[in-house]
Amino acid sequence: MNTVTTVRELRAAVAQARAEGKDIGLVPTMGNLHAGHAALVEKAAQRVDFVVASIFVNPLQFGPKEDLEGYPRTLAADKERLIEAGCQLLFAPSVEEMYPDGMAAQTIVHVSGVSEGLCGGSRPGHFDGVSTVVTKLFQMVQPDIAIFGQKDYQQLAVIRTLVRDLNMPIQIIGEPTVRADDGLALSSRNGYLDATQRAAVPAIYQCLHQMATAIKAGARDYPALIVEGKQQLEGAGFRMDYLEVRRADNLRPVTAEDRNLVILVALFVGTTRLIDNIAFELPEGA
Ligand SMILES: Nc1ncnc2c1ncn2[C@@H]1O[C@H](COP(=O)(O)OP(=O)(O)OP(=O)(O)O)[C@@H](O)[C@H]1O
Ligand SMILES: CC(C)(CO)[C@@H](O)C(=O)[O-]
Ligand code: BAL
Known part of the structure; x- marks a missing residue:
């Protein structure tokens, strides 16, 4: 598995895979990977020849009083898990790489309707942050498929709406929640x-x-x-x-x-x- 941190390197690696005739799958994550994430990567590896995972703790989707600073960052262990699950390319950009002009200047993607209420009600701006970063990742990778967990049920619905409303040629796959033996959803x-x-x-x-x-x-x-x-x-x-x-x-x-x-x-x-x-x-x- 190669790891890249810039959009330029990401595009070059994906272009090479495309030139080799491979189809591409994307699994976006915020890292600190567990068996739930591994299931998404394994599913992607069954479906496409070239699996790209991203690890980016996206500040744009965190509220001012939320856990952005303390969010667990475990890159070395995450890489091991991704390799085991069948990932070919990891994109792990910095905040500056994703938002070179700063977050205040960033164009925002807003999905209406399904993003309102539930987590959208309790976390104002959260789904704008998710829709924006996911749109950017989709534009950078241009995958054939992208895989998300059903644990984040509203997020999955927002992304399905985003892709439909903006006519993105990407198949969105929702994977069942992986749970601990006692039923707790892994998170x-x-x-x-x-x-x-x-x-x-x-x-x-x-x-x-x-x-x-x-x-x-x-x-x-x-x-x-x-x-x-x-x-x-x-x-x-x-x-x-x-x-x-x-x-x-x-x-x-x-x-x-x-x-x-x-x-x-x-x-x-x-x-x-x-x-x-x-x-x-x-x-x-x-
Ligand atoms: N238990 C799980 N089973 C299946 N997919 C999951 C599970 N937990 C997270 N995912 C999926 O993994 C992707 C990345 O999610 P994320 O990195 O936020 O993980 P998380 O464990 O949900 O973290 P958080 O605690 O921040 O919600 C999302 O598509 C999410 O739905
Ligand atoms: C989809 C996502 C990677 C966007 O930052 C995040 O919301 C997550 O991990 O579910
Ligand atoms: N799993 C969704 C990411 C978040 O809670 O910000």
């Missing part, structure tokens, strides 16, 4: 948890799973289910950001006719903000 931010918090957090997915089971069994009073779910999570010691049932395709509020649903949660464990979700289809007759 770089799990590393912020102490032992007591780590013991408590499997309750997040258990709650989502219970709610999904109840809905599949016929429960339709979503507001009541949400109140109950929040009480359960608050009782486990978490501070709620949101817990919502939405349409799985466009994240709009659910109507009685909708069959494809997603329950999304964001909460604080101490100062650590975690997200998770469960998407499911209502069985026939339910």
Whole structure:
């Protein structure tokens, strides 16, 4: 695996792969890689000849009181994981390389609709930062496919909308969330948890799973289910950001006719903000 840090080197390496007739896949990340990221790279390696991963902790998507400074940076270990997973090229640019004129001067890409509410409501500007950096990465690499995790469900929906609205010829692939044995969604931010918090957090997915089971069994009073779910999570010691049932395709509020649903949660464990979700289809007759 080669590592490049400049757009110029990135374009040259991708051009060479193209000249060799290879198709290209991109896996954008912020590093501190775990088995969830590895699954995305492995999927890309199954689908294309040349896998590019990026590691960039994008300041543009962090709020002023968020964890930009403390976000874990583990480049040496990340490279080992990428090699094992089948990555051919790592792009690990500096902030100056990505935003040479500074972030205030950067053209911003705003995806409307699906970026509003949920994480977009709690993290103002977050999805503008994501859409902008992902657009830049897409322009730099011009991949055939790009792979994202369903753990960041709203992000995936924003990127699908971005690609459709701006007619980008890139196939977006969403990969299932990789979980620890106790159900916790793998996330770089799990590393912020102490032992007591780590013991408590499997309750997040258990709650989502219970709610999904109840809905599949016929429960339709979503507001009541949400109140109950929040009480359960608050009782486990978490501070709620949101817990919502939405349409799985466009994240709009659910109507009685909708069959494809997603329950999304964001909460604080101490100062650590975690997200998770469960998407499911209502069985026939339910
Ligand atoms: N458990 C997981 N399973 C599958 N994909 C994942 C998982 N966690 C993250 N991803 C995906 O990896 C890509 C890079 O995400 P990122 O580097 O932010 O990792 P993260 O672990 O989600 O970190 P954070 O704690 O910052 O949310 C995104 O497409 C994200 O959805
Ligand atoms: C897609 C992404 C790499 C953009 O910075 C980031 O939001 C992430 O890691 O999910
Ligand atoms: N995984 C999404 C990146 C972020 O939380 O900023």
